[in-house]
């Protein structure tokens with residue numbers, strides 16, 4: 001599918017409602033959109049919020065309740081708008097409708113950001129691994145546009161695994177923009193951009209690098225490709241955002257290297273968040 005982008009300014013009218021300012025369809029399963037940001041909303045890059053639409057009226061009572069789902073904020077904390085990167089689940093209660101939003105439409109946004117994919121949950125380190133599958137790239141789209149990420153580490157390795165090449169496109173363009181956009185370059189620090197390595201892989205469609213990141217790590221292929229030494233709790237920190245299976249497998253791999261899972265209240269070597277439930 002061709003990318004289609006539409007833009008329009010507008011003003012929110014309902015409490016907790018924000019106005020859609022642009023929508024981009026990446027594939028028939030993926031889209032991203034931007035909305036106005038509530039003036040009072042403060043968040044740490046990497047956190048998620050609940051967003052949604054009003055549901056259908058209850059068949060007996062006629063009452064209408066909001067239909068909300070967790071979404072990582074894909075934009076950095078300094079951005080004046082909020083960006084989200086979304087799946088389209090064919091029969092999904094929310095996304096079967098959300099995928100049709102247009103600039104000027106309203107969505108509900110509960111302004112209570114939370115999450116573990118934040119710098120505060122990690123001890124200081126030298127190398128940061130960001131492991132994503134599918135829409136799990138979203139929190140990293142936020143963190144990769146945050147100057148703190150580049151100031152805190154000597155090296156950042158962003159791995160993204162999808163089934164098909166087209167599903168990598170949102171992430172690929174984001175990485176490109178970090179490397180080529182003058183404003184982002186200035187903000188993140190031109191010399192810092194050399195710290196970023198992007199490692200996309202596909203599991204179904206043929207591409208330059210194929211395979212699950214877990215297999216590529218276990219075989220040592222990632223380390224050989226990137227010319228990095230073995231992962232160690234002395235130097236390496238990691239954030240993981242993918243399916244339950246990926247999260248569990250990666251956690252086991254990192255623990256095998258001696259890394260321990262951290263939390264906001266107890267920062268350690270790596271943190272994990274589900275990209276979705278199910």
Ligand SMILES: Cc1cc2nc3c(=O)[nH]c(=O)nc-3n(C[C@H](O)[C@H](O)[C@H](O)COP(=O)(O)OP(=O)(O)OC[C@H]3O[C@@H](n4cnc5c(N)ncnc54)[C@H](O)[C@@H]3O)c2cc1C
Nearest residue numbers: 069070071072085086087092093094095135138275276278
């Ligand atoms: C902490 C957290 C952060 C999240 N952030 C995002 C995000 O940034 N972007 C996003 O698209 N979704 C995200 N999700 C998932 C999101 O909350 C919804 O599940 C998703 O929007 C689908 O909603 P739905 O009502 O259409 O279907 P649901 O009833 O919620 O899901 C139906 C089924 O679709 C599959 N599914 C749901 N979400 C995904 C997904 N993202 N990728 C692949 N399969 C999926 C699962 O098998 C699920 O059982 C997040 C979930 C959690 C827990």
